[in-house]
Amino acid sequence: MVVAHVEQNTSATKNRRSMNKKKARTAANTTQIDGDEEMSSGVIPPLNSNNTAEDNDLMIEIDPTPALEASSAPAFPALPASATQSALKSETRRIPIPPHRMTPIKKDWINIFSPLTEILGLQVRMNVQRRCLEIRTSKATTEIGALQKGADFVKAYALGFDVNDAIALLRMDDLYLDSFEIKDVKTLHGDHLSRAIGRIAGQDGKTKFTIENTSRTRIVLADTKIHIMGSFQNIKIARDAIVSLILGSPPGKVYAGLRTVSSRMKQRAL
Structure with a gap:
């Protein structure tokens, strides 16, 4: 009698377990069907708090048009011609x-x-x-x-x-004026001063014309004052040649220096 009672209890427990599994399967199927019906009908089921932050991030990344419109550069109309003219005294x-x-x-x-x-x-x-x-x-x-x-x-x-x-x-x-006196270079008096002016001018102005053509400047000899007009670099070349003449260099030596300078200027121009 004892053995027969034990067999009935084990069979009952197996039947209960199988019934519980069937109930769980049917419950899962019903929840899935309900969810599909709600999605098809347009009703969105409630979301968990953990999923809301992720969904918000996705929404910001998907629709960035409002941020682009806010950060676009402003467009200003063109100024009239009267506004460009300065109303200075x-x-x-x-x-x-x-x-x-x-x-x-x-x-x-x-x-x-x-x-x-x-x-x-x-x-x-x-x-x-x-x-x-x-x-x-x-x-x-x-x-x-x-x-x-x-x-x-x-x-x-x-x-x-x-x-x-x-x-x-x-x-x-890029043209400038430069003026200096012979006394600024060397103090000369009498015949020494007149000879210095003669060396700068040359016979019939030959030396002055040579310096002008080589250095691409214009030179004016007004008594003891010398005025040079040209660019900054060309004024320096002409002034160095005139200073060497004032200090006593012969015109031939100055011509040789001007030839080398003119050849260098041509090479730089090329």
């Missing part, structure tokens, strides 16, 4: 004219007046009582440095340069 410059240059400036007045008014748009007048030339800006002046260029042009003519050479100061930006 009129400036005036007065350049003194030496007495020995008053007659030449009267003869070349048209050649001096025209570039200042047409190229730079300045207003010009000649003050005969004060012996100076006055220039000032006007509404037609468009360039900021026009007044300084006009003053340099008039000053170059007052120092003794030709009008055509002085106009180059208006058309080119």
Whole structure:
């Protein structure tokens, strides 16, 4: 009797286990079917708190258009032509004219007046009582440095340069004026001073013309003063040649030095 009772209990437990497994399978199938029906109907099931942060990150990465629109560069309309013109006050410059240059400036007045008014748009007048030339800006002046260029042009003519050479100061930006005296190099008196001036000029101005053509500058000898117009590097070449002549070097030695300098300048140009 005892053995038969034990066999019935074991069979009952097996039946219970199989029934529990079937119930679990049916419950899983029903939950899956319910979830599919909710997705097909458009109802989203509630999410867990752990999944919300990941979904938010995905949403930011998928739809970045609002951030791009906020960070786009602003577009500004073009300024009118009247806004580009500077409304500065009129400036005036007065350049003194030496007495020995008053007659030449009267003869070349048209050649001096025209570039200042047409190229730079300045207003010009000649003050005969004060012996100076006055220039000032006007509404037609468009360039900021026009007044300084006009003053340099008039000053170059007052120092003794030709009008055509002085106009180059208006058309080119890398031209300068350099002035010095013979006494700045070496104190000479009497015949020594006159011989130094003669060495710089040469016979019929040959030495001066050679220095000008080699260094691409313009030189004016006004008594003991020397004025040079050209670029910075060319002014240095001409000044070194003139200084060596003042110190007593023969013109032949200076010519040889100028030949070497001119050959180097041609090589650099190539």
